[in-house]
Amino acid sequence: MMRYEERLKTKNIVHPKFSLCCMKGKVQLPAPKKTPKLLFDLFTRKDSSSPDFMKEIRNYNNMFAFTSMGGKIDHSVNNVHLDHRLENLRLKLIRKRNSDARTYNLPSASKVAAIIVRDLDMETDKRDIIVETRSGLLQRIDELHPLYLPMQYPLLFPYGEDGYHRRREFNMILKGRKLTQQFTVDAFIMIEALRTKFFRLHQKNLRIESYVTLRTELSKGQLSSSAIGKRIILPSSFTGSQRYSRENFQDAMTICTATGFPDLFIIFTCNLRLPELDRLFEGFGCKPEDRPDLVSRIFKIKLNMLIKDITKDMLFEKCRADIYTIEFKSVAFRMRIYYYEIKQYYDCRYISPCEAAWRIFGFDIKFREPYVERLPFNLVNQQIVVFCDEDVVDDVVEKASLNHTKFHAWFEENKVYPIARHLTYAQFPTKFVFKTDSREWTIRKSGRSIGRFFYVQPGSGELYYLRVLLTFVKGATSFKDIRTIHGVLHPTYKDECYSLGLLDDDKEYIDGINKASR
Numbered sequence: 001m002m003r004y005e006e007r008l009k010t011k012n013i014v015h016p017k018f019s020l021c022c023m024k025g026k027v028q029l030p031a032p033k034k035t036p037k038l039l040f041d042l043f044t045r046k047d048s049s050s051p052d053f054m055k056e057i058r059n060y061n062n063m064f065a066f067t068s069m070g071g072k073i074d075h076s077v078n079n080v081h082l083d084h085r086l087e088n089l090r091l092k093l094i095r096k097r098n099s100d101a102r103t104y105n106l107p108s109a110s111k112v113a114a115i116i117v118r119d120l121d122m123e124t125d126k127r128d129i130i131v132e133t134r135s136g137l138l139q140r141i142d143e144l145h146p147l148y149l150p151m152q153y154p155l156l157f158p159y160g161e162d163g164y165h166r167r168r169e170f171n172m173i174l175k176g177r178k179l180t181q182q183f184t185v186d187a188f189i190m191i192e193a194l195r196t197k198f199f200r201l202h203q204k205n206l207r208i209e210s211y212v213t214l215r216t217e218l219s220k221g222q223l224s225s226s227a228i229g230k231r232i233i234l235p236s237s238f239t240g241s242q243r244y245s246r247e248n249f250q251d252a253m254t255i256c257t258a259t260g261f262p263d264l265f266i267i268f269t270c271n272l273r274l275p276e277l278d279r280l281f282e283g284f285g286c287k288p289e290d291r292p293d294l295v296s297r298i299f300k301i302k303l304n305m306l307i308k309d310i311t312k313d314m315l316f317e318k319c320r321a322d323i324y325t326i327e328f329k330s331v332a333f334r335m336r337i338y339y340y341e342i343k344q345y346y347d348c349r350y351i352s353p354c355e356a357a358w359r360i361f362g363f364d365i366k367f368r369e370p371y372v373e374r375l376p377f378n379l380v381n382q383q384i385v386v387f388c389d390e391d392v393v394d395d396v397v398e399k400a401s402l403n404h405t406k407f408h409a410w411f412e413e414n415k416v417y418p419i420a421r422h423l424t425y426a427q428f429p430t431k432f433v434f435k436t437d438s439r440e441w442t443i444r445k446s447g448r449s450i451g452r453f454f455y456v457q458p459g460s461g462e463l464y465y466l467r468v469l470l471t472f473v474k475g476a477t478s479f480k481d482i483r484t485i486h487g488v489l490h491p492t493y494k495d496e497c498y499s500l501g502l503l504d505d506d507k508e509y510i511d512g513i514n515k516a517s518r
Contacts, residue, residue, distance in 0.1 A: 006020055006297065006300075006301065020297075020361060032161065033159050033161065035158070035170055035172060036158050039155065039158055039172070040170065042054070043170075043172060043175045043176070044170075044175075045285065054177055057155065057176060057177060057178060057179045058178050058179050058182060060155065061153060061154065061155045061156075061179055064154040064155065065151065065152055065153070065154055066151040066152070066154075146162030147160075147162060148190075149162065150162065152186065153179070153183055155172075155176065155179065156172050156173050156176060156179065156183065174291065174293070175286075177286060177287075177290040178290070180290060180291070180292075180353075181289065181290065181292060181353040184292050184293065184353045184356045184357050184360070185351055185352075185353055185356045187356065187360060188351060188355075188356035188357075188359055188360050189351065189356075191359070191360065195238065196234075199234060199235075199238070239359075239365055240365075247374070248325075248366045248368075250452065250455060251368055251372040251374075251452060252323050252368060254372055254450055254451075254452040255321045255323060255368060255370065255372065255450060258321075258450045259320040259321045260320070262323075263316070264310075264316060266306075268302075268303060268306055268324075270295065270299045270302075270354075272288040272295065277298065280294070281294075289353065292352075292353035292354045292356065292357040293357045293361075295354055295357070296354055296357040296358045296361060296363070297357075297361070300358075300361075300363050303324075307322060307324070310322065311369070321368075321369060321370060322367075322368070322369050323366075323367065323368045323369075324366070324367050325365065325366045325367075326358065326363070326364070326365050326366070328352050328354060328355040328358075369448075370447075370448035370449055370450055371447070371448065371449045371450070372449070372450050372451075372452050373429035373434070373449050373450065373451050373452065374452055374454060375406055375407070375425060375426065375428075375429070375451050375452060375453050375454070376405060376406055376407055376454055377407045377425070377453065377454070377466060377467065377470060378405070378407060378463070379462055379463055379466065379479075380479050382463075383405050383407070383408070404439040404440065405439075406434050406441075407425070409434065409439060409440050409441050410425050410428055410441065410476075411476065411477050411478060412440070412477075413428075413432065413440070413441045414475050414476060414477050415477050417432075417443070419431060419443075420432070420441075420475065421474060421475030422474060422475065423474060423475075424470065424471060424472065424473060424474050425451065425453075425470045425473075425476075426451040426452070426453060426470065426471055427451060428441065428451055429444075429449040429450065429451040430444070430448070430449060430450065430451070431443065431444055432444055433445075433447075433449075453467055453470065453471075461494075462492060462493050462494065465492070465493035465494045465496075465497045466482065466493045468493075468497050468502055469482055469483075469493055469496060469497060469500075469502075470482070472500070472502075482496075483496050485499060485500065
């Protein structure tokens with residue numbers, strides 16, 4: 001069931017369309033079989049054992065599951081009775097206990113959550129527990145395999161059907177309370193595993209290097225690119241990575257620079273005790289934590305209404321910019337630093353059901369308006385080139401020489417558009433839009449955007465001084481134009497910065513004193 005506020009923003013308000021559930025009808029799923037009467041009665045409180053069953057539903061599910069998400073060992077129990085149908089199975093615990101228990105302890109919250117610890121095997125994607133038959137052979141199924149879900153959640157998929165079925169009148173997945181929480185978290189972990197798996201498996205293939213280095217290697221007769229460049233780890237486009245957080249923080253600071261310091265700092269929390277929510281969950285016969293999907297969707301509706309009140313309806317007068325970030329309540333854990341970025345991303349990460357649902361729906365974690373255009377720049381022939389191990393160096397160099405970067409395209413547009421010559425590189429996105437397919441800037445027809453340079457450390461030499469100059473120089477058509485001021489071509493970017501009085505050091509003051517004393 002979708003709410004009217006979740007409709008797509010179209011002109012047709014009489015017949016609204018939705019995308020959150022089925023991607024506007026692109027996803028078609030078969031209908032499931034009828035729920036077995038015993039499970040239906042237990043899930044709907046029509047059986048006398050229903051209260052005890054729902055309270056221990058995760059334990060009941062684990063009794064029948066063919067896989068396991070992990071567990072705590074109770075050493076006080078030495079004798080375990082196994083059902084005769086399970087006597088041909090053996091469980092193997094592969095997690096080692098060599099971590100700090102204070103850092104990797106279990107949460108005390110009543111809701112179900114996942115903690116990913118650093119001893120995750122990045123090569124084989126092993127779970128904590130694997131099932132082995134008496135023959136000694138291991139059968140491993142990828143988490144995205146359709147049969148993984150019925151093996152992990154037999155109570156939710158009693159017929160052993162795959163998890164991709166349409167749910168109508170009675171949806172067992174949403175009626176499982178704590179088992180629903182576990183399912184939601186597990187589903188998100190599966191998605192995250194696929195995302196990180198892509199980068200992990202392509203680490204040996206993807207490389208980056210400067211254009212001039214590739215040309216130098218080509219002149220030496222180097223034909224293979226497998227020994228050139230540095231590996232790519234988790235890019236800034238990967239939600240949650242360090243680069244993602246750092247780039248978004250710098251985007252926010254750029255907006256503050258362009259529009260001024262924030263006037264309002266609003267903390268908008270998810271209040272589960274709202275009267276309408278009480279009535280809703282009472283009707284479903286569950287608690288809010290048992291339906292993280294509904295909590296996330298309702299909070300997203302409330303958040304959108306708040307943003308609309310402020311930005312569109314001008315609740316606090318005209319709004320120049322708005323920025324928000326979504327945070328999820330979790331227990332406090334220390335993050336340890338490891339050289340392998342993917343392990344560091346996973347290490348001791350706490351994932352709550354609400355965060356899992358929010359991320360599965362694809363809701364924004366960080367939002368900003370206006371849009372920030374990230375502007376790369378480089379010294380002569382120092383632009384970054386991305387390539388694969390198997391690429392031939394000659395082909396990589398030729399392709400890189402034909403493709404304009406945003407920076408090089410800025411030079412070209414300054415030759416064509418008179419209006420462009422009155423803009424700095426940072427101001428360019430306010431009037432122009434960069435087209436990735438044609439690799440060129442075109443005049444902006446709608447929308448707002450702010451330009452931001454990538455951060456460069458002051459100790460980076462000429463690249464840092466180039467960045468300083470780009471905040472002042474307008475209409476440059478070449479690298480020489482940037483180093484030219486009042487008709488004088490300076491040998492370095494640092495010299496030009498010095499001539500413009502942009503270097504705040506003792507030498508500048510000493511020269512000023514010497515000139516004044518003459």
